[in-house]
Each structure stands twice: as C-alpha cells, then as structure tokens.
Amino acid sequence: MRMSCCAGLVAVSIAMRAVGAQDSLRFVGGDATTSREVQQIIEAAAAQGLPAGLILSKARFAVAVHTPGPKIVETAKSMATRLVVAQRAIAPHAQESDLAGAEAALSYDVPVEILRRISSASPKEPIAVPLGVLTQLVADRVPAKRAAEIVTDLLRRGATLTQIAELGNNVDADVKIGGYRALDAANMRYNGLGPHLAPLSAAAAANEPGLTSSSGPKKP
Amino acid sequence: MRRARLLLCALWQFGSPALAGAQVEASFDVGVSRLRQATVPTGNSFSGGATLDWLGERGQLRATMLTSRQTESRWTGQTALFGSLTGDSQSPWWQLDVAASNYAQTSAAPTSSAEGAARARLGTGLRGLAAGLGGGVSVTGGHAAGVSRALSDGWWSVGSERLVASFGWTRTTPPPAFGGRTISYEDLAGGWRHETGVVSVGASGGLRFQSSSGPDADDWELVDATVWFAPHAAVIVTAGRTLTDFVRGTPRTTWIGASIRLTATAHRSLVARRPTADGSTPRLVVTRTSAQRVVLEITTQHATRVEVMADFTDWQPISLERGQDGASWRAERPITAGLHRVSLRIDGGAWIAPGNLPRADAGTEAGVGLLTVP
Numbered sequence: 001m002r003m004s005c006c007a008g009l010v011a012v013s014i015a016m017r018a019v020g021a022q023d024s025l026r027f028v029g030g031d032a033t034t035s036r037e038v039q040q041i042i043e044a045a046a047a048q049g050l051p052a053g054l055i056l057s058k059a060r061f062a063v064a065v066h067t068p069g070p071k072i073v074e075t076a077k078s079m080a081t082r083l084v085v086a087q088r089a090i091a092p093h094a095q096e097s098d099l100a101g102a103e104a105a106l107s108y109d110v111p112v113e114i115l116r117r118i119s120s121a122s123p124k125e126p127i128a129v130p131l132g133v134l135t136q137l138v139a140d141r142v143p144a145k146r147a148a149e150i151v152t153d154l155l156r157r158g159a160t161l162t163q164i165a166e167l168g169n170n171v172d173a174d175v176k177i178g179g180y181r182a183l184d185a186a187n188m189r190y191n192g193l194g195p196h197l198a199p200l201s202a203a204a205a206a207n208e209p210g211l212t213s214s215s216g217p218k219k220p
Numbered sequence: 221m222r223r224a225r226l227l228l229c230a231l232w233q234f235g236s237p238a239l240a241g242a243q244v245e246a247s248f249d250v251g252v253s254r255l256r257q258a259t260v261p262t263g264n265s266f267s268g269g270a271t272l273d274w275l276g277e278r279g280q281l282r283a284t285m286l287t288s289r290q291t292e293s294r295w296t297g298q299t300a301l302f303g304s305l306t307g308d309s310q311s312p313w314w315q316l317d318v319a320a321s322n323y324a325q326t327s328a329a330p331t332s333s334a335e336g337a338a339r340a341r342l343g344t345g346l347r348g349l350a351a352g353l354g355g356g357v358s359v360t361g362g363h364a365a366g367v368s369r370a371l372s373d374g375w376w377s378v379g380s381e382r383l384v385a386s387f388g389w390t391r392t393t394p395p396p397a398f399g400g401r402t403i404s405y406e407d408l409a410g411g412w413r414h415e416t417g418v419v420s421v422g423a424s425g426g427l428r429f430q431s432s433s434g435p436d437a438d439d440w441e442l443v444d445a446t447v448w449f450a451p452h453a454a455v456i457v458t459a460g461r462t463l464t465d466f467v468r469g470t471p472r473t474t475w476i477g478a479s480i481r482l483t484a485t486a487h488r489s490l491v492a493r494r495p496t497a498d499g500s501t502p503r504l505v506v507t508r509t510s511a512q513r514v515v516l517e518i519t520t521q522h523a524t525r526v527e528v529m530a531d532f533t534d535w536q537p538i539s540l541e542r543g544q545d546g547a548s549w550r551a552e553r554p555i556t557a558g559l560h561r562v563s564l565r566i567d568g569g570a571w572i573a574p575g576n577l578p579r580a581d582a583g584t585e586a587g588v589g590l591l592t593v594p
Contacts, residue, residue, distance in 0.1 A: 061535045061561070061588075097558035104559050104590075107581065128558025132592035135559055139578035139590055158346070161557060162508070165594035173503060173576035184451065184486035192417035192488045196380065197346075 025052050029063030034072055041076045050083045051096040054103065082106040089115040093127055101131025108138045114148040121152045129161045130154075133168030140172050140182040150190045157197040167193065245273045249456070251479020255290070258464070258471040265290045267479070278312075279305040296325040298470070306341070315339045315350060323469045329361035331395065331469025337371060347376040358467045360395035367392045367467050384424075385410040394466040403466065405430060411442075417488040420446040428463055438463055451486040455479075501575030504528075504564065506555075506593050514555040514593055516540070518574070519548050523566050530562035530591075537565065555593050562591045 025046060027038045038059050046052035055076050062072045086102035087094070089112045093102075102115050118130050130151045137147035154164050167189045174185035249269045256262040269286035280303070287297045300321040306312035317337045324330035337354025351372040358365050370389040375382070391404035411424030425441040442460035449455060459476040502520040509515055518526055518540060526549040527537040533553075540549035561580055563571040570587065573579050577589030 057531045064535045097556045101559045129592055132559030136578050136590050162594040165592040168592040172578045188486050188488045
C-alpha cells in the first residue's frame with residue numbers, strides 16, 4: 001500500500017513538472033494563427049532537445065515591439081533551424097548559453113567552420129562569452145575571419161572571460177566615440193590586451209628582441 | 221613620382237591585416253642618431269628601416285632591413301630574418317629557431333650568417349624556461365666559420381611588466397678583421413619591459429665573459445621608449461652600447477637616436493579621433509559580482525528615470541536605482557554569462573541601444589544592443 005502511494009506521488013510529481021515545463025514554454029501573443037504556429041515551432045524544438053526558451057524569448061520580444069505575425073513565425077522558424085546547425089557545430093558544448101551564442105553568430109552569417117574552431121579552442125569550458133564577442137564584432141562589421149582569430153587567440157593566450165567580454169562591449173564605443181573603423185578598433189583592443197597575456201606565439205616569449213644570446217643585442 | 225606613390229600604396233596595403241592575413245604587421249622607421257663605431261669617427265647618422273612581422277599560433281617570423289648613412293662616403297646595411305616554431309599546445313615543450321643575417325658596409329666585405337637552434341621549454345608564454353643547442357655558419361668574404369651555441373632563457377610576465385634573462389655560450393672563428401682566431405665566450409643578459417599598448421619602455425643589459433682565447437670581459441646596455449602618438453605613428457627613442465657581434469659581423473657601437481615609426485595596423489594612441497554625435501548615448505557597463513549575479517550600470521547626466529529591458533528581464537522593463545553621485549544608475553540581477561540583447565530608455569523616451577554596444581539586426585530588433593556578460 002505504501003509502495004503504491006509513493007509511486008502515485010512520483011507519477012503526479014512528474015506530471016506536474018511536465019505541465020509546468022509546458023506552461024513555461026507557452027507562447028501567448030499576436031493573433032491566434034501566429035500563436036498556434038509559433039507554439040508548434042517551440043514544441044518541435046523542445047522535442048529535439050533544443051533550448052526552446054530562446055525561441056520563446058525572441059517571439060515575446062517581437063510581440064512587445066508589435067512585429068507583424070507572419071514575421072514572428074518566420075523569425076521563430078529561422079531560429080529553430082539555426083539552433084539545429086549550432087547544436088551540431090559546437091558539440092560537445094550543449095549549454096543553453098553556448099547554443100544561444102552560436103545561434104546568434106549564425107544569424108550574422110558567421111560560417112559554421114568558425115564556430116567549430118572556437119568550440120575546439122576551448123573544448124572543456126563554456127564558450128558563451130567568446131561566441132558573444134564574436135557576434136558583437138561581426139555585428140560591428142569586423143570580418144568574421146578576423147573576429148574569430150581575435151577570439152580564439154585570446155582563448156589560447158589565457159584571457160579571462162571578463163577581458164574577452166570587455167573587448168566586445170567596448171569596440172562599438174571606439175567606433176562611435178573614437179571615430180575608428182571597426183576593424184582598427186578591434187585590433188587596438190586586442191593589441192591592448194596583449195601585454196597582459198601570454199605571447200600570441202609561445203615562441204615569442206623566449207625571443208624578446210635584443211635579449212637572447214642567439215639574436216644578440218638590437219642595433220640602432 | 222607616380223611609381224613611388226604606387227609603391228608606397230602597395231607597401232601600405234601589404235601591411236594591412238585585412239588583406240595580408242590577420243597577424244601580419246609591417247612597420248617603417250626613419251630616424252637620426254649619433255653614433256660611435258670602431259674604426260669610424262663619431263658622427264650623425266640618418267637611418268631608414270622596415271620590419272615585417274608574421275605571428276601565428278605556433279610560430280613567428282620577423283624580417284628586418286636597416287640602412288644607415290653615417291658619412292658622405294660610408295653606408296651600412298643590415299638585413300635579418302628570425303623564425304620560431306613551437307610544439308602544438310599552450311605549454312609547448314620544444315622550440316625550433318632559425319636566424320639569417322647579412323651585414324654590409326662601404327669598402328668592406330659583407331658578412332652573412334645562418335643559424336638554427338633547438339630548445340626544450342618548461343612553462344607557458346607568461347613564464348617559463350628554455351635551454352638548448354644551436355649551430356650555423358658565418359661567411360665574410362671568402363672566410364667561412366662554423367658557429368656553435370648553447371642557450372638558456374627565462375621569461376616572466378606580470379601585468380604590464382615583462383622580465384627576461386638569458387645565458388649563452390658561443391664558439392666561432394671570426395673573420396680576420398675581428399682577430400681571425402677561434403674564440404669562445406659566455407653572454408649573461410637580463411631585461412625589463414613595461415608595455416601598456418600606448419607606451420612601451422624597456423631596459424636591458426648584459427655581460428660577456430672571456431673564455432678560451434676570447435675577447436676581454438665587457439658589457440652592453442640598451443634603453444628604449446616607444447610612444448604611439450597616433451594610431452599609425454609612434455616616436456621611438458633609443459640609446460645604448462652593443463658589443464661586437466662576431467657571428468653577424470657588426471662592430472661595437474655606442475649610440476643615441478630617435479625615429480618615427482609608421483605602421484598600417486592601428487594601435488592605441490595618445491590621440492583619439494574626433495567624436496561623433498552618437499557618442500552621447502549612455503554606455504552600459506556590466507560587472508559580475510558572483511557566480512550568479514551581475515551589476516548593470518549606466519551613467520547619464522540629467523536623467524530622472526532609467527529603465528532597462530532585455531532577454532534576461534523577459535523583455536519586461538526594470539527601473540535602475542540612482543547612485544549617490546546622481547549620474548550613475550544601477551541594478552543587480554542574476555544573469556547568465558554570454559550574449560544578451562538589451563535595450564534602455566531614459567525618462568520614458570524611445571527604447572534605444574546602449575551607446576557602447578553594437579546594434580542587433582534591424583527589423584524586429586531595432587533599438588536593441590548586443591551585450592556580452594562575462
């Protein structure tokens with residue numbers, strides 16, 4: 001009797017949690033057709049193990065700024081498609097924030113190969129921050145290849161997440177306030193971090209000009 | 221004249237990271253110096269040089285060229301190529317180096333050298349040790365001599381400071397102009413550099429000890445300072461004394477000089493460009509205070525209400541609290557690390573992207589900025 005009571009409680013608990021999860025992913029907004037279609041996209045994404053909450057958040061924002069219904073549905077569909085691509089590109093990274101960063105990068109046409117490179121540059125740590133900065137730089141019109149090089153170099157040279165995030169959060173200000181081109185601003189911020197990090201090439205550490213016995217003192 | 225302009229343009233473009241690859245930097249130096257060299261009267265010298273650096277994940281390559289006019293009838297020219305390759309990890313255990321050089325002066329036979337070295341490493345790029353062996357050949361006129369070296373280095377970086385020390389043993393047979401007998405000697409050197417990005421200051425020095433049939437014990441010193449006064453231009457001041465380089469054929473030199481360096485790659489500098497109108501939009505700064513919580517801070521004058529809405533507020537507006545200084549507005553919330561979309565509103569106006577953040581895509585996200593939370 002006690003066993004069946006416990007089993008019943010567990011079953012109810014699981015059912016309640018499932019209902020709770022569904023409620024937390026419930027999209028209400030726009031007209032009935034939009035709501036239904038977006039909800040279907042969200043549920044399909046959740047069934048594939050994708051972070052459907054990201055789609056819901058974007059759809060809610062679209063409603064808040066009065067985006068037309070068909071545009072909301074199109075945005076949700078595109079995002080679900082990108083999440084699938086992102087999931088494959090950055091595996092084994094599977095945290096929601098990592099996938100959100102990869103999806104955002106894809107939305108700015110960052111090639112999948114670059115996502116793979118960043119994922120492999122930091123195989124054991126979350127990559128949400130590097131991917132976020134990558135997306136910021138590309139949004140600022142820094143070429144994706146150069147943006148990826150900056151991010152992967154910073155990862156390899158042991159930059160902290162705060163240092164990486166600050167670079168992404170300041171390049172735009174250098175463009176708007178300093179009047180620099182985005183590429184120049186990104187390179188300057190990157191070069192500015194250089195003295196605080198390991199040399200770009202580990203070889204450079206032992207080859208300070210003018211100091212090693214193999215290269216001899218620098219001449220005027 | 222037109223050709224000269226095209227050549228300058230081509231050189232400039234060659235140094236551009238966008239075209240020539242990410243980690244390529246070209247720089248050009250012009251300067252004056254007062255120097256004293258063995259067998260040459262003390263005098264003023266005009267010099268010009270170019271340096272091309274290629275930096276990869278596992279290696280680096282530096283090519284330099286320097287020419288100097290010391291008197292009406294005396295010119296010197298020096299070219300050098302240095303390359304390094306390390307093992308494939310953040311803490312590689314081996315390193316291979318190559319160096320090639322050519323030194324020429326008016327009315328004297330040029331000296332060319334080529335060397336290679338292999339080193340075992342311990343540590344990372346921030347601090348570590350290396351030791352190894354190297355060898356090569358030095359040729360002056362018809363005189364060729366082998367070069368043997370034993371090398372050891374140590375490096376340590378803390379913040380903006382960088383310390384380096386090295387100890388090496390060299391054995392070679394210099395050309396007749398430098399004695400012509402087989403010699404060996406030890407060099408002990410140390411150096412410090414302070415690097416902020418805008419300013420770089422360094423000092424280094426060393427001692428050379430006599431060994432078998434070698435030169436007398438002697439010392440060398442070098443100080444230098446570089447200030448980037450504009451994104452593409454720096455002024456450099458150097459002074460020092462170098463010892464005879466028996467392998468590369470350069471004589472003992474004492475000098476003080478100043479030069480201007482021009483580079484295609486932008487650097488942080490003393491001079492910022494003109495502000496644009498968009499610079500007035502308030503900035504949003506984030507600071508992580510714990511594993512979960514983040515402080516959002518916006519500084520804006522004369523505001524009576526500041527609100528933020530973002531994906532981490534579920535797109536619901538939240539009001540920020542005014543700080544005691546009256547201009548800073550803060551809110552602390554749990555926010556995950558990574559990319560977030562955020563928008564702010566001052567005094568009930570339009571929702572806008574913070575001034576320091578790139579805009580999210582237009583369309584559904586107008587007025588939204590992309591924020592990376594550490």
